[in-house]
Amino acid sequence: MDISGALTPFKSPMVKLERLFYASGIELFAKLDSLQLSGSTKERTAENLITSFLDSGQLEPGGMVVESTSGNLGISLARQCIVRGIEFVAVVDEKANQSAVEIMRAYGATVDLVRDPADGNRLAARRQRVAQLLADNPGAVTTNQYGSERNPEAHYSSTMPEIMEALDGDLDMLFIATSTTGTILGCQNYLREHRLPTKLVAVDALGSVLFGGEAGNRRLPGLGAGIIPELSLQVEPDRICRIPEIDMVRGCRLLARREGILAGASTGAIVSAMGQVLPELPAGSRAAFLVHDSGVPYLHSVYNDEWVQENLGETPEPVDIGLLEGDAAR
Secondary structure, rough: OOOOHHHHHOOOOOOOOOEOOOOOEEEEEEOOOOOOOEEEOOHHHHHHHHHHHHHHHOOOOOOOEEOOOOOOOHHHHHHHHHHOOEEEEEEEEEOOOOHHHHHHHHHHOOOEOOOOOOOOOOOHHHHHHHHHHHHOOOOEEEEEOOOOOOHHHHHEEEEEEEHHHOOOOOEEEEEOOOOHHHHHHHHHHHHHHHOOOOOEEEEEEOOOOOOOOOOOOOOOOOOOOOOOHHHHHHOOOOEEEEHHHHHHHHHHHHHHHHOOHHHHHHHHHHHHHHHHHHHHHOOOOEEEEEEEEEOOHHHHOOOOHHHHHHHOOOOOOOOOOOOOOHHHHH
């Protein structure tokens, strides 16, 4: 049976948003990678990582892949592995999105849970566990999303070209959520090679150590990092926005209520960042952002008032679908 069509990420649609910041004077576009088959832009990363191992002979059908993941990459790797006859072990921590963990298991993945370490650095603990599993399983490989150049290559070769093609090469600013920093690095490399003037905004979590940030407790997975990934050393964003988790929640809910797009926490952070940055741009500017993943795995956290109150200490006010503060400033 030919399953090649099930393996390749597709060219996700770019849509113009008319309601999110509709009085800002900015043309705003969203690339809906939440529609990828595994539900996130990590489908691109996973396909590129697995293909590189198969092409090199380091991995064969029947082999094992081990990866540290907080959710989205694990889902994408689980899907990629199951259709290629590869065993997948997802190393997760106690803050992992439980819906994402259930999806990985549904795809046949083995989930290896790392208990929260005393120092609070969950990412470092997961990576140590990956190293142990590789030692215990000769022939197993790790895709190393934090250091593999095949991570940014996926976005250099697909994500950024698709964005520029959809917008006829005319884009003033692009907002990208950061964790491994593979997505933003791939986009950066494309822009630089083609000498394009688009400014890159790195959207990070408050409490992440990326780009000189100060470590702090983070409850929502998928955005930020507790250690400095190797790839991040190559990233030079034009601007960095650090977003508190409660503002990620507000951003998710605003996007859902105004545009009917149900997205995850990292995209909610982007919405919050755009609320800060877009008012500074000249009227008529064009901005775009990546909808990194679906909000479905976050229904029991970001979109649940009780979870938000218990974990973040407050309940967001109801979303006002009228003018945002500052919307009428122009």
